[in-house]
Amino acid sequence: MSAxxxxxxxxxxxxxxxxxxxxxxxRYRALIRDVLDGxxxxxxxLITRGHEVGGGDERADVGTVARVLRAExxxxxxxxxxxxxxxxxxxxxxxxxxxxxRAEVVDLPSAPVEPGPGTLLAELAPLLRRSLALLSELGExxxxxxxxxxxxPDQASWQAAVILPFTPYDTQxxxxxxxxxxxxxxxxxxxADLEETLVFRLQDG
Numbered sequence: 478m479s480a481x482x483x484x485x486x487x488x489x490x491x492x493x494x495x496x497x498x499x500x501x502x503x504r505y506r507a508l509i510r511d512v513l514d515g516x517x518x519x520x521x522x523l524i525t526r527g528h529e530v531g532g533g534d535e536r537a538d539v540g541t542v543a544r545v546l547r548a549e550x551x552x553x554x555x556x557x558x559x560x561x562x563x564x565x566x567x568x569x570x571x572x573x574x575x576x577x578x579r580a581e582v583v584d585l586p587s588a589p590v591e592p593g594p595g596t597l598l599a600e601l602a603p604l605l606r607r608s609l610a611l612l613s614e615l616g617e618x619x620x621x622x623x624x625x626x627x628x629x630p631d632q633a634s635w636q637a638a639v640i641l642p643f644t645p646y647d648t649q650x651x652x653x654x655x656x657x658x659x660x661x662x663x664x665x666x667x668x669a670d671l672e673e674t675l676v677f678r679l680q681d682g
Contacts, residue, residue: 483571491638492562504576505577518545521543521562523649566584602626611675
């Protein structure tokens with residue numbers, strides 16, 4: 478168990494996901510300076526109730542460790558940071574927010590893979606393509622033209638979850654699912670629901 482600086486956000490960070498941050502609150506300016514003086518890592522958790530600014534929020538207990546890739550301090554003291562999600566953690570205990578949120582965390586490795594992930598990966602690819610095509614037809618911005626899922630089921634599950642715009646609630650469900658096959662099944666179910674919604678939007682004009 479280790480103490481980790483924490484950055485609660487209104488969005489969910491997944492492993493292998495890139496996270497751009499514009500940091501302006503004094504407490505998070507202090508956080509990023511300490512992170513850069515240390516090992517370059519901090520935790521990200523979803524704010525389940527409340528707001529990012531000012532504190533007083535409620536936070537999810539499962540989050541992701543972010544590693545800073547690039548950081549630049551602006552003339553007025555704000556920071557522009559680019560980080561990437563590396564691994565899942567569970568918050569064992571929140572520490573006082575002094576001078577910024579911190580928590581004692583434990584790593585959450587993925588559970589052993591149950592039978593069937595190869596078949597599920599093969600089923601995910603056409604689901605992803607159909608939803609991407611529908612999003613493109615609806616004129617949504619930032620839709621990737623192509624994608625390629627990794628052969629490793631664990632990494633592929635995170636890639637699939639990042640590609641499409643799931644709600645923070647659904648993305649948090651994905652993050653909290655330990656077993657890879659169960660995670661792939663959940664993503665496939667969410668993709669089927671998303672496709673149905675997108676088809677309705679398209680038909681509704």
